[in-house]
């Protein structure tokens with residue numbers, strides 16, 4: 001492939017990734033391989049499940065609970081709740097079953113579906 005073609009192919013890929021709400025940085029680090037979550041749907045799911053009663057969630061006006069940590073700049077955090085390395089899959093695991101990973105945590109198992117949890121993770125990691 002000519003160099004200009006290679007650059008074009010990479011730009012197209014990054015444009016698609018950006019459209020899917022995935023940062024070039026995350027793609028470069030291979031974090032998102034095999035992960036699919038829709039941040040727009042995630043935002044709606046976060047409202048629907050009432051996560052904001054316990055968390056400050058950026059971009060969601062009524063999400064100002066102070067029971068749990070603020071979920072601001074969450075993508076930059078190294079661990080999820082101090083127990084799981086912060087990867088998209090682990091955020092999904094945490095949201096679905098926090099007490100499997102941290103038995104005494106105050107965050108309840110809310111019966112979140114895998115699809116909803118993936119969408120929420122995409123939203124939170126992007127913010």
Ligand code: HEC
Pocket residue numbers: 046049050051052053054055067068069070071077079080081082091094095102104105106107108110112120124
């Ligand atoms: C009853 C209160 C409560 C509700 C409701 C709740 N959480 Fe939590 N959440 C917590 C607490 C408390 C922690 C801190 C857990 C720990 O460190 O053990 C936490 C931790 C987290 C973390 C890890 C934060 C970090 O800084 O590592 C994420 C992500 C998270 N919650 C997402 C959600 C999502 C998404 C929902 C909605 C489906 C939700 N939470 C609902 C109380 C709650």
